Amino acid sequence: MRFSAFISGPVAARPAGTHHDIVISSRVRLARNVKAHPFPGWARKADRLAVLEVVKPAVEALPQMEDAFSEYLQDLSATEKQILVERHLISREHAAKSGGSAVVMNREQTLSIMINEEDHLRMQAIQPGFQLKTVFKSIDEVDTRLEEKLDYAFSEKLGYLTACLTNVGTGMRASAMLHLPALVLDDKVNQVIQAVNKIGLAVRGLYGEGSEAMGNLFQISNQTTLGEREEDILGRLNKVIEQIIEHELNARAALLQRKTVTLLDQVGRAFGILRHAHSITSKEALNLLSFIRLGIDLGSFPTGHRQQIDDLFTETQPAHLQRTSPTKLQAEDRDALRAETIRRKLADLPAPEPPRAAS
Amino acid sequence: MRFSAFISGPVAARPAGTHHDIVISSRVRLARNVKAHPFPGWARKADRLAVLEVVKPAVEALPQMEDAFSEYLQDLSATEKQILVERHLISREHAAKSGGSAVVMNREQTLSIMINEEDHLRMQAIQPGFQLKTVFKSIDEVDTRLEEKLDYAFSEKLGYLTACLTNVGTGMRASAMLHLPALVLDDKVNQVIQAVNKIGLAVRGLYGEGSEAMGNLFQISNQTTLGEREEDILGRLNKVIEQIIEHELNARAALLQRKTVTLLDQVGRAFGILRHAHSITSKEALNLLSFIRLGIDLGSFPTGHRQQIDDLFTETQPAHLQRTSPTKLQAEDRDALRAETIRRKLADLPAPEPPRAAS
Numbered sequence: 001m002r003f004s005a006f007i008s009g010p011v012a013a014r015p016a017g018t019h020h021d022i023v024i025s026s027r028v029r030l031a032r033n034v035k036a037h038p039f040p041g042w043a044r045k046a047d048r049l050a051v052l053e054v055v056k057p058a059v060e061a062l063p064q065m066e067d068a069f070s071e072y073l074q075d076l077s078a079t080e081k082q083i084l085v086e087r088h089l090i091s092r093e094h095a096a097k098s099g100g101s102a103v104v105m106n107r108e109q110t111l112s113i114m115i116n117e118e119d120h121l122r123m124q125a126i127q128p129g130f131q132l133k134t135v136f137k138s139i140d141e142v143d144t145r146l147e148e149k150l151d152y153a154f155s156e157k158l159g160y161l162t163a164c165l166t167n168v169g170t171g172m173r174a175s176a177m178l179h180l181p182a183l184v185l186d187d188k189v190n191q192v193i194q195a196v197n198k199i200g201l202a203v204r205g206l207y208g209e210g211s212e213a214m215g216n217l218f219q220i221s222n223q224t225t226l227g228e229r230e231e232d233i234l235g236r237l238n239k240v241i242e243q244i245i246e247h248e249l250n251a252r253a254a255l256l257q258r259k260t261v262t263l264l265d266q267v268g269r270a271f272g273i274l275r276h277a278h279s280i281t282s283k284e285a286l287n288l289l290s291f292i293r294l295g296i297d298l299g300s301f302p303t304g305h306r307q308q309i310d311d312l313f314t315e316t317q318p319a320h321l322q323r324t325s326p327t328k329l330q331a332e333d334r335d336a337l338r339a340e341t342i343r344r345k346l347a348d349l350p351a352p353e354p355p356r357a358a359s
Numbered sequence: 360m361r362f363s364a365f366i367s368g369p370v371a372a373r374p375a376g377t378h379h380d381i382v383i384s385s386r387v388r389l390a391r392n393v394k395a396h397p398f399p400g401w402a403r404k405a406d407r408l409a410v411l412e413v414v415k416p417a418v419e420a421l422p423q424m425e426d427a428f429s430e431y432l433q434d435l436s437a438t439e440k441q442i443l444v445e446r447h448l449i450s451r452e453h454a455a456k457s458g459g460s461a462v463v464m465n466r467e468q469t470l471s472i473m474i475n476e477e478d479h480l481r482m483q484a485i486q487p488g489f490q491l492k493t494v495f496k497s498i499d500e501v502d503t504r505l506e507e508k509l510d511y512a513f514s515e516k517l518g519y520l521t522a523c524l525t526n527v528g529t530g531m532r533a534s535a536m537l538h539l540p541a542l543v544l545d546d547k548v549n550q551v552i553q554a555v556n557k558i559g560l561a562v563r564g565l566y567g568e569g570s571e572a573m574g575n576l577f578q579i580s581n582q583t584t585l586g587e588r589e590e591d592i593l594g595r596l597n598k599v600i601e602q603i604i605e606h607e608l609n610a611r612a613a614l615l616q617r618k619t620v621t622l623l624d625q626v627g628r629a630f631g632i633l634r635h636a637h638s639i640t641s642k643e644a645l646n647l648l649s650f651i652r653l654g655i656d657l658g659s660f661p662t663g664h665r666q667q668i669d670d671l672f673t674e675t676q677p678a679h680l681q682r683t684s685p686t687k688l689q690a691e692d693r694d695a696l697r698a699e700t701i702r703r704k705l706a707d708l709p710a711p712e713p714p715r716a717a718s
Contacts, residue, residue, distance in 0.1 A: 261695050265637035272631025276710065278624035336620050351635065 001107070003080050006069040007323070019245050021297045023130035024177040024217065024310070027088070028139050028234075031162045031171035032121040032146070033153040039163040040101075040116040048100035051120050058149045059104045059113050059121075064142055070104040073097050082319030088126060090114055111142060118163045119171075121146070128310070130241070132174055132234050140230075159226070166223070170230050175221035176241050177206070181294040182251035184216045185259075185266065192247055193218070200224055201240060206286070215286030215313065216294075220244065252298065256355060267295040267352050274342050275349070279335040285316045285342060292346075298355035305349055312345060360466070362439050365428040366682070376490035378604050380656045383536040383576065383669070386447070387495045387593075388483035389502055390521045390530035392512040398522035399460075399475040407459035410479050417508045418463045418472050418480075423501055429463040432456050441678030447485060449473055470501060477522045478530075480505070487669075489600070491533055491593050499589075518585070525582070529589050534580035535600050536565070540653040541610035543575045544618075544625065551606055552577070559583055560599060565645070574645030574672065575653075579603065611657065615714060626654040626711050633701050634708070638694040644675045644701065651705075657714035664708055671704060 017023065033039060037051050052072075060070050073081065073094070081095040089112040090103055101116040114122040123146075125139035153161040159169040167173070183189040193203045202221050205213040220241060222233050255263050270291035273280075280288075293309050295301050314320060316338050322329050325337060376382065392398060396410050411431075419429050432440065432453070440454040448471045449462055460475040473481040482505075484498035512520040518528040526532070542548040552562045561580050564572040579600060581592045614622050629650035632639075639647075652668045654660050673679060675697050681688050684696060 261637050261691075265698070268635035268637050269632055272633075272635035273628055274631075276627035276631035278620050278627050332620075339624070 001067065001069045003069070003071070003076065006105070006107070006109075007080075007083055017129040017131035017134070020129035021306075022179055022245050022248055023241065024179055024313075025088070025126055025128050026130060026132045026135045026174075026176050027124055027126040028132065028136045028172060028174045029122055029124035030139055030143055030160075031119040031167045031173075032123070032143070032150075032160060033162060034120045035151045035153045037120065040118065040120065041163055043116075045100055048116050052100060052102055052115055055115050055120060055150065056102050056104065058146060059115070061149075062142060062145055064111055064138075064145075065104055065106055065113075067107050068104055069107070071102060072099075073101040073103065074099050076103075079319050079322050083323060084112075086314055086317035086319055091117060091122070093117060094122075111138065113142075119167070121150075130176065130245075132176060132238055132241075136172075136174065136230065136234055167225050169224075169226035170228070170233065172225055172230055172233065173221055174234055174237055175219050176237070178218050178220060178241065178244060178248070179216060179290065179293060180218055180244070180248050181216040181290050182255050183248050185255060185262070186251045188247070188251060189216075189218070192244060196220060196240060196244070199240065201237065214283050215290040217286070217290070217313075252294075256298065260355070263294075263298070263355055264300075264352070266291045267298075267300050267355065270295070271349070271352050274346055276343070277339045279332075280339040280342065281335055282317060282338065285338055286313060289313055289316075289342075292349070295352050295355065300352040300355045301349060308345060308349075312342060315345075316341060360426065360428045362428070362430070362435065365464070365466070365468075366439075366442055376488040376493070379488035380665075381538055381604050381607055382489035382600065383538055383672075384447070384485055384487050385489060385491045385494045385533075385535050386483055386485040387491065387498050387531060387533045388481055389498055390478040390519065390526045390532075391480040391482070391502070391505070391509075392520060392522070393479045394510045394512045396479065399477060399479065400522055402459075402475075404459055407475050411459060411461055411474055414474050414479060414509065415461050415463065417505060418474070420508075421501060421504055423470055423497075423504075424463055424465055424472075426466050427463055428466070430461060431458075432460040432462065433458050435462075438678050438681050442682060443471075445673055445676040445678055450476060450481070452476060453481075470497065472501075478526070480509075489535065489604075491535060491597055491600075495531075495533065495589065495593055526584050528583075528585035529587070529592065531584055531589055531592065532580055533593055533596055534578050535596070537577050537579060537600070537603060537607070538575060538649065538652060539577055539603070539607050540575040540649050541614050542607050544614060544621070545610045547606070547610060548575075548577070551603060555579060555599060555603070558599065560596065573642050574649040576645070576649070576672075611653075615657065619714070622653075622657070622714055623659075623711070625650045626657075626659050626714065629654070630708070630711050633705055635702070636698045638691075639698040639701065640694055641676060641697065644697055645672060648672055648675070648701075651708070654711055654714065659711040659714045660708060667704060667708075671701060674704075675700060 034051055034054060038047050040048060059065060084090040085092055085095045089105055089109060094114045094117045103114050105112040110125060110127055112124050123139055123142055125135045127135050155161055160171040162168050162171050180189055183192055196203050200223050202223050204219045206215060206217045222237050270288040274288050289309055289312055296303055296306050318334060321334050321337050393410055393413060397406050399407060418424060443449040444451055444454045448464055448468060453473045453476045462473050464471040469484060469486055471483050482498055482501055484494045486494050514520055519530040521527050521530050539548055542551055555562050559582050561582050563578045565574060565576045581596055629647040633647050648668055648671055655662055655665050677693055680693050680696050
């Protein structure tokens with residue numbers, strides 16, 4: 001499949017699971033390595049190519065990867081790789097790689113396997129909504145099939161061996177992307193982050209490690225991979241996320257009761273600016289779209305517009321904008337194109353109604 | 360006339376003179392004192408009352424003051440006095456006064472005479488648009504008539520004697536309120552202010568001495584009152600203002616040519632926020648209204664809306680908002696009422712068209 005055909009598919013499938021208003025997406029990734037080959041960071045080019053030669057056909061042969069998009073990184077442009085990053089299909093680290101690395105993704109963009117990232121294999125499943133267990137199940141099936149064909153580096157005592165110690169054991173990182181505008185507005189999100197950190201979970205921004213929190217989006221993930229079964233890690237993570245959802249819902253109820261004007265003001269301003277600005281940065285766009293999404297959750301806008309807003313979270317990212325332009329965009333042109341894209345897409349969004357408590 | 364009847368008249372007459380798009384208003388005030396009475400700052404209560412007894416009837420008897428609003432300051436509430444400040448009819452210093460001071464204003468709100476402010480008499484004429492000479496003529500006529508009845512403190516050598524040395528001589532302060540959004544956007548307004556200061560003129564914010572520049576509004580006035588005839592001061596001021604107008608027009612043309620997107624963005628955001636915000640401070644309101652006014656000047660909105668915007672500059676000030684409310688407003692309530700007032704008044708303002716060069 002060619003990149004353009006692959007990428008012009010839908011940005012994301014419809015969300016599922018409970019609380020998909022607050023949980024944007026669920027993701028699980030597994031780190032695996034092939035025995036008797038040095039880890040990619042230590043490997044010489046010949047070693048990396050040898051791994052590619054074994055792993056890529058094995059991945060392509062998976063029934064889950066029928067009609068897949070499979071490409072060596074050197075055959076993708078910088079913009080194409082960046083588009084995959086913006087869709088959370090490959091890591092920023094992988095996008096910086098070229099010769100000796102590859103990526104294989106299914107047509108639905110729910111399964112993505114990076115070859116020769118930090119480990120020989122980084123395989124992830126991602127789905128919109130709150131459904132960590134379903135997502136784990138789908139990547140676990142991929143892993144089981146691959147294990148039949150590939151000789152994984154595995155220790156009876158430690159579990160799966162990985163390039164970085166923080167992944168040894170299950171090699172699993174499970175995460176959910178949460179939309180927490182009310183906790184941010186109510187100045188309580190830092191309290192929540194601290195509590196989550198204390199129990200050994202990590203809180204990151206929209207684009208993972210080291211990225212800034214934008215659009216009131218926070219990624220919650222497990223830190224530990226050793227000494228705990230996958231099911232236990234997922235169970236613990238699920239429980240904490242359910243608690244955070246509870247906090248966000250309480251904060252929304254409190255805002256509705258005590259700060260109706262603040263809420264209506266934020267939603268109204270977001271609407272006014274997105275509908276009439278002619279230049280807008282990526283960060284501002286995310287922050288304003290976040291308040292439109294909150295407005296949808298609180299009945300200020302018809303729910304039919306939620307998918308449109310979620311799509312805009314991705315479509316207003318730099319590489320996605322670059323893709324629609326025949327010439328190389330400077331930051332200034334990109335901000336103008338971003339504003340134009342948003343104005344066009346939101347042309348039929350009606351002015352906000354006063355928010356109301358969920359029925 | 361009662362305060363409510365007086366104040367419910369129009370906020371301002373229609374502008375006249377050239378360049379009334381850039382010059383919001385022209386004002387001339389004269390400082391005068393009555394011989395053989397101590398200046399108000401030195402006077403005991405009995406002295407001040409004695410001056411009031413002579414001056415107030417003389418002012419009320421002026422043909423210009425037929426059907427005037429004439430009141431002792433102790434008979435006006437804090438909000439009423441603040442409304443007069445917001446309309447530039449009395450000074451902030453005068454509003455802080457109570458017993459022993461008075462104010463007399465004509466029905467059209469173009470002539471205002473403060474009694475026992477810093478001087479026994481502070482008389483001003485104010486008109487919308489660029490017409491310093493006409494405005495001077497109207498206050499000069501008042502002054503001539505009063506001089507027939509009152510014995511002014513006057514020195515053959517120095518001219519009119521005043522409480523503060525900076526007013527001795529003509530006792531005249533002439534000023535124009537300029538709207539300079541393009542010079543601000545183009546980061547050139549400080550250059551202009553410095554040049555104006557260098558030639559002995561003062562640049563101040565919307566509410567005179569010590570007030571912040573808001574809404575891209577700048578008041579230009581003469582500093583010198585001694586050793587120069589009124590006509591020469593006015594001629595010099597006129598010339599400088601014409602130069603500033605030229606600079607602003609050039610900056611607008613340059614923005615239209617080189618920064619169309621920035622311009623359209625500022626105008627669009629101002630429109631979007633004013634139409635959809637539910638809480639807005641006085642300062643933000645002025646700054647956004649300024650861009651709507653610029654949009655009108657550049658053809659983004661129908662010119663018929665200019666008066667509406669100019670009225671909102673005044674009607675969104677704190678005391679004007681308080682006037683429309685039966686209960687005492689806290690800052691938070693005022694910000695909400697301000698946003699509501701603006702949304703209601705601008706409900707029929709159409710979305711902005713791209714700006715264009717003046718034809």
